[in-house]
Amino acid sequence: MTYVDLVLQRLSTDDERDAIVGGDTRLTRAQARDLLFRLADGLTRRGVERGDGVAVYVGNTPEAVLLNVAVHLVGGRLVYVPPEPGTAELKALIERAEVDAVVVDPEFGTQLDGWHLQDLPGDPVERTPAPDFATVMYTGGTTGLPKLAVHRSGKTGLWETRASRPPMNILSNTLITHGSGAGTAMTALLTGSKLVLGPSKFDADTFVRLARDEQINMTIFVPPMMYEVLDHPDCPGPQFHVMVGGAPLAPKRLRQAIEKWGPVVNQGYGMTEAHAIAMMPAAEVDLDRPDTLRTVGRRNPLMEVETRDGDVWVRGPFVMEGYWGEPTLEETSDGWFNTGDMGYFDDDGYLYLNDRSKDVIVTGRTSDNVYSRLLDDFLVTLPGIRQAAAVAQPDEALGEAVHLFLVTDGSDVDFDSIRDSVVAELGELYQPRGFTILPQLPSTLVGKVDKRKLRSQFR
Structure with missing residues (x-):
């Protein structure tokens, strides 16, 4: 049956x-x-x-x-x-x-x-x-x-x-x-x-x-x-x-x-x-x-x-x-x-679960792993941030650098403050090098955050 x-x-x-x-x-x-x-x-x-x-x-x-x-x-x-x-x-x-x-x-x-x-x-x-x-x-x-x-x-x-x-x-x-x-x-x-x-x-x-x-x-x-x-x-x-x-x-x-x-x-x-x-x-x-x-x-x-x-x-x-x-x-x-x-x-x-292997950001002089999911989860605990996605941005010196895509609640967010909070909580390795404010994160029709589309902006 x-x-x-x-x-x-x-x-x-x-x-x-x-x-x-x-x-x-x-x-x-x-x-x-x-x-x-x-x-x-x-x-x-x-x-x-x-x-x-x-x-x-x-x-x-x-x-x-x-x-x-x-x-x-x-x-x-x-x-x-x-x-x-x-x-x-x-x-x-x-x-x-x-x-x-x-x-x-x-x-x-x-x-x-x-x-x-x-x-x-x-x-x-x-x-x-x-x-x-x-x-x-x-x-x-x-x-x-x-x-x-x-x-x-x-x-x-x-x-x-x-x-x-x-x-x-x-x-x-x-x-x-x-x-x-x-x-x-x-x-x-x-x-x-x-x-x-x-x-x-x-x-x-x-x-x-x-x-x-x-x-x-x-x-x-x-x-x-x-x-x-x-x-x-x-x-x-x-x-x-x-x-x-x-x-x-x-x-x-x-x-x-x-x-x-x-x-x-x-x-x-x-x-x-x-x-x-x-x-x-x-x-x-x-x-x-x-x-x-x-x-x-x-x-x-x-x-x-x-x-x-x-x-x-x-x-x-x-x-x-x-x-x-x-x-x-x-x-x-x-x-x-x-x-x-x-x-x-x-x-x-x-x-x-730390991360999807394809979403890990390999960065720093010793090519260490940054688990983007850990960073995403921490960022939404900060004031004014509703959604976040950390992705790898190509970087000549570091191999890959951490870049943040953020959705806010409409209030102003200060990148220096965000960076300092990340470093204090997760360490220097997780330090973001740049960020982009979006009205919403792109998603597949299934509803998942489309990090591939976010990474494609750096090509």
């Missing part, structure tokens, strides 16, 4: 209960089940068979959520297409993924040709779900053309455990073609929850409205989204549990969220290539113990997690098979995957 079987079971009960809400569309369970079968029929009529690759270039709509399930229902290989690259890069990615069909939503973007999602539905023909399928997920998209991580249906099972959770009103803020958004949609369908889709590009005003109107009691963020909501003049009070992933939270912001919403903020550590690596439950965060605000939690009991020379390595059922077109992890590393994160465990088994 796969998650598709369990989803169909959920959609076969309480026919008039809300299943998926997005934009002007509101589907009951009966309507969602009907559309799921119609989309599967549309794929089959167009020649899609088990094992065929179907690329989807879609946004956050109820129809798109069900399209993704429909590809799995017929046993296809679902290929998520990222929104960030240009047309030529997208076409190259699709060619590399070796797909047999492309489905596009013209309202999401017109960069690609393919079957229009709106024209796809056929007849509501009931089908027995295929016993296996695959999902190909693009990597985060901040370091060039994404790679394609392959997850097989048999490696990320445990559907029954997830389906046993009680139903909720879930507001998903990330793209459904990204790991967190896809996981949220799957969880909602498995639990019989009402899935409310935020817009494809996050908007804090819309979040505030949907949280109120749809009586949301669970929501999913990446950190910059949560920060925008916390800074919103109409930020909701306690009403929902929060799951945050995609990047570690700044301790100051986590404290602010707990003070605003209560002990309901859970952190999940995972990535496209390796889901569910570690979890920091809300109940284990103690405002009187600052270290609990910095950790991403203990490892998932089903996963092996090690640090090797400061790098975090993982192995287990939630790790990808490998990248499409390349040898599998079993063939190359006995199933182990280097996450690209740098971190360490404390004596109690809590994992702390």
Whole structure:
């Protein structure tokens, strides 16, 4: 039994209960089940068979959520297409993924040709779900053309455990073609929850409205989204549990969220290539113990997690098979995957992340490492600074110098004072050499701060 079987079971009960809400569309369970079968029929009529690759270039709509399930229902290989690259890069990615069909939503973007999602539905023909399928997920998209991580249906099972959770009103803020958004949609369908889709590009005003109107009691963020909501003049009070992933939270912001919403903020550590690596439950965060605000939690009991020379390595059922077109992890590393994160465990088994290896700034006469995340977290504790991103700027004398991109609350900030505070707290190595004030930090459509774009300003 796969998650598709369990989803169909959920959609076969309480026919008039809300299943998926997005934009002007509101589907009951009966309507969602009907559309799921119609989309599967549309794929089959167009020649899609088990094992065929179907690329989807879609946004956050109820129809798109069900399209993704429909590809799995017929046993296809679902290929998520990222929104960030240009047309030529997208076409190259699709060619590399070796797909047999492309489905596009013209309202999401017109960069690609393919079957229009709106024209796809056929007849509501009931089908027995295929016993296996695959999902190909693009990597985060901040370091060039994404790679394609392959997850097989048999490696990320445990559907029954997830389906046993009680139903909720879930507001998903990330793209459904990204790991967190896809996981949220799957969880909602498995639990019989009402899935409310935020817009494809996050908007804090819309979040505030949907949280109120749809009586949301669970929501999913990446950190910059949560920060925008916390800074919103109409930020909701306690009403929902929060799951945050995609990047570690700044301790100051986590404290602010707990003070605003209560002990309901859970952190999940995972990535496209390796889901569910570690979890920091809300109940284990103690405002009187600052270290609990910095950790991403203990490892998932089903996963092996090690640090090797400061790098975090993982192995287990939630790790990808490998990248499409390349040898599998079993063939190359006995199933182990280097996450690209740098971190360490404390004596109690809590994992702390210093930085992404690609974001480390190598500077000084001895080419020492500056962990940009440590600097980012400290900067937002200074008066007037709402968001911060430290990146490497090429420097003839130092190799790389620390440059700060800052978002302020409108008040004047003094660079000399910022520099002195950084040196006093973190040492001379972390001394910034320059800074830029921005109205907001650039982000990918997934919602993560786009440090690649910031670094590109120095080329």
